[in-house]
Amino acid sequence: MKRFHLLPAGTLVVAGVLALGISLTPAAEVPRYTQVTPPRDSLIACLPIEDGTLFADGAEDLSLDGAEPRPAPFAAQVSEVTTLRGVAPSGGILGEALYSPCQAPATSGFLALPAAGDAELRLTNTDSSDASVDLTLLGPDGEVVGLGARGIALAPGESRPVALSVIAEGVDGPLGVEWHTTRGRVTATGVTTGDISHVAPSAPAADVQVLPGVREGATPTLVLVNPQVDRATVHVDFHSPTGTITPEGGQDISIPPRSVVSVDLSAGTGGEAGAFTVESDLDVVATLYAGGEAQGVGVAATPDVELAGAVPGSSTLQLTNVGSATASVSIALGESTHDLLIEPGATATQAVAEGDLVDVDVTSNQPLVGAAVLPGAIVELSPGSLAEAEPMNAELVPTLR
Numbered sequence: 001m002k003r004f005h006l007l008p009a010g011t012l013v014v015a016g017v018l019a020l021g022i023s024l025t026p027a028a029e030v031p032r033y034t035q036v037t038p039p040r041d042s043l044i045a046c047l048p049i050e051d052g053t054l055f056a057d058g059a060e061d062l063s064l065d066g067a068e069p070r071p072a073p074f075a076a077q078v079s080e081v082t083t084l085r086g087v088a089p090s091g092g093i094l095g096e097a098l099y100s101p102c103q104a105p106a107t108s109g110f111l112a113l114p115a116a117g118d119a120e121l122r123l124t125n126t127d128s129s130d131a132s133v134d135l136t137l138l139g140p141d142g143e144v145v146g147l148g149a150r151g152i153a154l155a156p157g158e159s160r161p162v163a164l165s166v167i168a169e170g171v172d173g174p175l176g177v178e179w180h181t182t183r184g185r186v187t188a189t190g191v192t193t194g195d196i197s198h199v200a201p202s203a204p205a206a207d208v209q210v211l212p213g214v215r216e217g218a219t220p221t222l223v224l225v226n227p228q229v230d231r232a233t234v235h236v237d238f239h240s241p242t243g244t245i246t247p248e249g250g251q252d253i254s255i256p257p258r259s260v261v262s263v264d265l266s267a268g269t270g271g272e273a274g275a276f277t278v279e280s281d282l283d284v285v286a287t288l289y290a291g292g293e294a295q296g297v298g299v300a301a302t303p304d305v306e307l308a309g310a311v312p313g314s315s316t317l318q319l320t321n322v323g324s325a326t327a328s329v330s331i332a333l334g335e336s337t338h339d340l341l342i343e344p345g346a347t348a349t350q351a352v353a354e355g356d357l358v359d360v361d362v363t364s365n366q367p368l369v370g371a372a373v374l375p376g377a378i379v380e381l382s383p384g385s386l387a388e389a390e391p392m393n394a395e396l397v398p399t400l401r
Helices: 009-024
Strands: 033-036 041-046 052-057 074-078 082-087 090-094 099-101 108-113 119-124 131-139 142-144 152-154 159-162 175-183 187-192 205-214 221-226 232-240 243-245 253-255 259-264 274-289 304-311 316-321 327-333 336-342 347-351 358-374 377-380 392-395
Touching (some): 041 090, 090 304, 108 274, 175 221, 205 358, 316 336, 336 358
Antiparallel strands (some): 041 082, 052 074, 090 099, 119 187, 131 175, 221 274, 232 253, 232 274, 327 358, 358 377
């Protein structure tokens, strides 16, 4: 049987007064406008074209596929799509002959591919929601219309090939790809059908771009895409070991609207190591192909006074001074250090010691771009200067759920 206890009348009066006071006290006002600091960490996705070694680096510890963060740099054997999360993550997968750089998932991008006849696209969705992608193909004679370029669906975690050679059937020459998602985010990588001879990451469109990684003895070609509705004019400079020149074929390159061209610059570079600067009157896309059966592929790098990366042993480190004065450079290669002077517009090289992975840190008084090169790999160094995350203004909207 339940028992009930009667409270004294005075107790009830006090309780009632307290309740009334609480109900009449206005709620503390929540500020509608405030400032929030965005997260510093980000995610990149790494697509192995063949089983290989993942070289990973970052400003702080990195999480591999969502596991407990570990100190960077590090190497890991991988055979499937892998993600890295942390502050300023970078890296790529080196297979037997080819290098596949990691990329940040995005909603749009471009690819500049050397041949439409054997072109294939690899789309990867590393997010937990569906993604859908539309493609626009650009050939030497303008926009290419083909079936299968719209509404390419990817489930969460899915990676799938797209036969660009079939969509662009009949196109002779290079191929530009302009892609964007109508839902979600993806990474997009260009390869060849059959025996893969190169791995091309997505590239930006810009009016000034610096592409490092022309190794000694290379026969470089630039594939240039003009996604604009007006004709673009492009000028290319080459930063050799002795300074900057305009190579044969690098002057007054005219690209019709919504089209792509391929420019062989091997005669003008003479087999020397170096980097290219591409300048244009409109934003264009530039991708470097180093030549050979297994081609290293490079896209625009970000100049900085600090560079860093995890690179393969026995490669060659190349640094290009894009500043206006002589660069005094200090290089930490694993346990060894090296000091170099690099004249403005020139490229210097430094052998990398043997080993599976070598940690590289570069400091300079002038902005540099850099890459470690092998016959089938251009491993670009990442900017080492990290800006502090600036607080952002935010508005609290009570009606949002």
